[in-house]
Amino acid sequence: MRERTNHAKRRTLRNLALLGWTSLGPLWSSLASPLAQAASSTQAGPRMTNMIGANGWAGSDSDTAMWKRMGITWARGAVGPGQPHGASDAVRVDKTGNASDVDLPPIILHNNRNGIHSLLFLGYTPVWNASVPGDSKSAPVDVHAWERYVDAVVTKYRAPPYNVRYFQIWNEAAGKLSGGSPQATFWHGATRPDIADPDHAPYERAMQDYVEKIHIPAARIIRSHDAYVVYGGWPDQGGLQTFSEWLEYRSPKYNQRMLDCVDYLDTHYLWVKDFDYLYDRYVKNGPARGLWQTEIGDRFMIDNHYLPSYFFQFAVWALDRNWDDPNKYVSMVYHWDGVEPFRLTHRGPPERTYNASGRSLIVLNQTVGGVLSRLPQKLQLGDDVTGSALYSDKSIVMQVSAPPGWRTVDIDGVAAPSSGRASVQFIDALSGTVSPASDAVLKWSDQTLSVRFKVPARVNGQGAKGAPRHLAYLVVRAS
Template sequence: MNRVKVHRGRRRALRTFAALAAGAVVPLARTQPALALTQDAQRQRAQARLMTNLIGTNGWAGSAADIEMWRAMGISWGRGSVGPGQPDRPGETMRIDRTGAAFDSDLPPVLIRNERSGIGSLLILGYTSRWNASVPGDSNSAPVDVDAWKQYVEAVVRKYSAPPYNLRYFQIWNEAAGQLSGGLPQATFWHGPDFSKNEKRSKPYERAMQDYVERIHIPAARIIRNYHAYVVYGGWPDQGGLANFQQWLAYRSPVLNERMLDWVDYIDTHYLAVSDLDALYQRYVKNGPARGIWQTEIGDEYMKDPHYLPRYFFEFAVWALERDWDDADKYVSMIYHWDGYEPFRLTHRGPPARTYNVSGRSLIVLRKTAGGHLGSFSKPVQFGQGVSGNALFSGSDLVMQVSASTGWQTVAIGGLDSARLREAQVDFIDALTGTTSAAEDIASNWENGQMKVRFKVPSQMNGAGNNPPRHLAYLVVRGAA
């Protein structure tokens, strides 16, 4: 897919969101108790590594029916705004009970419903009230009065980290960055002097990093940790470049004598491939100081490829299993967006009724096919010439996600118990529809200590529009563990 085209379309949508939300805030929350979990509960959570732990979305479920659709798709996190704060003048009553792009919905009922339904909630803390903006009237610029920003953050975290909401995770701002490696002189959501809506007239924001660290991030992070909650970084934009991101994280404020990295619990990026996350894991998570890696925005127009989401989350699960996935919340990715009118969103909101799009159905298939406790599969797998894929355990089943060209294809699997599995059931399941192939289109046998599986990929592939055309499916060996 043309990344430049995708990014431009996504940025237009995000600018619209920012314009609607201008006035104060954009936050996200998590519905787990703010108090430390017991050792037994922590141990149970560490053992219960599920595909659903990884899957979140932007926006909220608006009803009990929406919650059921989320459960069907395996969505266990939501992300949304909180405000409007003090949008009109200093000293007015602090409002933190609304959510939505225009703060047109009640937030507390959403968070309580999430808590009761086992859905995590992430609140984004942002933006600057227009009356307090260092760039006149621009809510994406630093606050003149930092105390006003801190009062907003304090009010949000104090209220929503306590019962009955019990949020543990708060995100600071969204996509703050300086000059982007993608070419823009200023980031979409972080503006300084010489900003212009005409990108050709904008000049670099020279104090972008220092102002963000000193006036936004560290003041908010101190408050979050005072309430025994966790700091989620504000979503580094994909166009910002990872080298720039590392410079921001390592930046030490000469005024505060503090590094931003020391005030980040979860590294957070947007729209990166799973393979891009490994450098961040090795540098910041493997041996600390960060607790995990999140992507609070993925998908969007990438979902025009119907293989994108199932491939992303299956690969993400395999990746996480190999990187000390010792807490259920350590790795999360949130889809942008779960509903809408475009055919690539997870659902079409109606009228008359909300329905699943192909991307939403693909998540249902993934949840059903790999819905057990996950485990790494470290035995050798040899994919045939027309096949590529990944493998993991789901409960007692070996699940392989395969991308294959049409016709008869093969996979050879080593390290299985041949005496026990000679009559094992093997299924070939369409990754988008969940349809299981006919019995005559799949066969298995044992040869030289390997289980060899032959399967027939249909001529009408579910990724016919890809280049080259490919079919995405799951090979499942029942009871292989």
Template sequence: MDRMNYRPSRRRVLAAFAALACAGLRPMHAMAAAAAGPVGNRAARRITDMIGTNGWPGSAADIEMWRKMGISWGRGSVGPGQPDAPTQPMRVDKTGNRYDSDLPSVILRNNQNGIRSLLFLGYTPKWNASLPGDTKSAPEDVDAWERYVDAVVRKYSGPPYGVRHFQIWNEAAGRLSGGLPQATFWHGPNFSKNEHQSGPYDRALQDYVERIHIPAARIIRRYGGYVVYGGWPDQGGLDNLDKWLDYRSPRLNERMADWVDYLDTHYLPVADLDRLYERYVKQGPARGLWQTEIGDRYMLDEHYLPRYFFEFAVWALARNWDDPDKYLSMVYHWDGYEPFRLTHRGPPVRTFNVSGQSLIVLNQTIPGTLAPLSKPLRFGPEVTGSGLLSDRDMVIQVSAPSGWRTVEAAGVAPPSGGAQVLLIDALTGAAASREDAALNWNSDVMNIRFRVPDNVNGADRTPPRHLAYLVVRANQGKTA
């Protein structure tokens, strides 16, 4: 699933970040009860429920790094199937871009450490490709594709593996909204390696639905698994995605959307997920909404990842996040040599890059049960942000330029023992001095005044802005 190659480069590792825990602070029960809406019987949701990555942890040290970043899902390939001839034995015991890692041991290690596994199904072996030698084209013999899918799902859905989620193909699409006539990972007649010389693939939709998706989805559901859509590319356009999902095959008499359990897109901003939620998830047929690839070069913006996941959590809390598997996004990729990946693989040892460090800070800042704020936040000039509850802490993520800034929330009564506010750097976790953040109440209006440093952590942005968390906690002592 390699998307592109970059020239390897190293980045200086961030200095150790300050601990977030503050001695002498207790949860502010009264304030949190006022700020949160009614939760009802909704099970506890945590930020770790929605953080995944592409690839697998390869060692105990890797698993510990995943745990610090709050990563609870991995995604990887399974094969090699029958790469050279239909007479070969069917092999589904390897993973990795070159099928050079043992998959059974990976999944067992994941299970032992609370990591969920998404297995990606694809592609076509060269001997069975409808375009000679092109593994991204439809299979000539659909039975061969079904044998591969059946072997994977039969093996890994059963004990001792217990994998429930299987993704069909990757970024299959026809004409892209940006103008290219064929998708990167789904080729048909008139395809050329020179993308500007390709012609349209007129049956892209029909061939995918009839020869790839529904045959595989039937097998997955037969074994009690869940069907994860094949990752609609951001360049595909949401109007085109609607056409694909609403397509009913006249030959199979089946609608595409009825064979999807988890709708999956790639590299979309959180705001773009609304229309998909309203149309396919709110009242079905899909169980949830995933993005199995986010990040990549977007992480050159060091604010991207912490803003994305905080915003994703706030968004999910307002959209019936009643199942821990309902909303998930997976970073592409968790390790590598580029400075924007979550970690640098070494040598000599694997270290966190700034993007990975920002996930650690996020995970430590909102480690508890999440709940929405029912009271609206009002941000002062040049400040943007959003907020939620983590256990009894009110946590507000803010983005602002240097100087003194404000945020307030009406309808939030102060706890009887008083409260304090912490200003936490979203990239390093360093806590600002107490003089740089002040909290007070005017009747039932909570006011926070905070100073953004001159040396902002988003100096490369235009204009420069600082990303931080305001954490409001009750003082030690009796609370209402």
């Protein structure tokens, strides 16, 4: 097998030389230091898998095996039921699921054994304690009941053998929304307006209620157990300026801002470029430790390019922004399980299978599975090509999108390998299919790495205007 492989390599190099696209000459000399630091796949450092999570739990060994193939290392789920019937109930925190009908402790232990981090979501108000009769998304009448529930959750799961350290307060708690619904779906404060009336103003004190009745009381309990507070996910239609206003709102009751009681900022369904505002304002120099999205995907994954593009661009973005903690930047897919074709997996029957979005994560995990580091040089993209790049261990990995035909990408300031040997592969980002060697060729000229690649006529997706486009990886390796 090894002899045939070496023969194939020699034949490929000879063909490239005949085409005038060669791979001779010294490698990435200006970048030798970061490459040396990432020389081993077992070395500590940021990885793509650090970023990837999912809503829900992997409920079996076979599900967990699928998660590992997709590179999923975070799980998010609710904990309850708390005190469902009245203040005299025992506080129960041993169940999860929308109906609080699944045992939670064995799930947490299963996650721990398999290297999956657990994010426990705290909410909502039991109807007996709701400000608005029958509304579990309204503020609690008795805040002490909410505090008893939070304390029971954190006390139990922060301790061995569970050792959970990340707790999320509520879900999409938002006040007056800009550009969307007049009132948040999952938080109604102490008075719920008639949201069926489009002219009805939202309840203006909704966020004051949240800060004082929900967030600060829960955050104080979480932090008293040496655990981290994750905001409940600001919804995409809420607007970041509005989010900022409430983060910086100072409660007269506690003389604290909500921002002072958040460790990880969290939004839902934003694109990577939208993170700059929150990073520059709250993460770059603190006080927040990181920036998460605990829900991404959903119907956006009807576009099969959405998920691999999102995570690759998120990694490139993070490498430019001091990714010094593996848990600093996390995004969780909503949802990993379902019957719709855009979910990560189809639950069956007869058995669970991967959908296109799930397969794209497998390809991402296999292609960009090493220790990640910045590629400081800027890509020079040919006509109608978009893309970005990073290092995965010693390989340069470029994610490119282009229509059919021959395309190019150049990188200035990258020297050729001293071994005189290198290779490039063109890998379909959805299927993992590697194109023939003749469809991707490289050369170096005056410290410029140039790659020509052939996008197939049968592409794997389309652009924003419906034009056919292909999403793929170009992987350049020194041999």
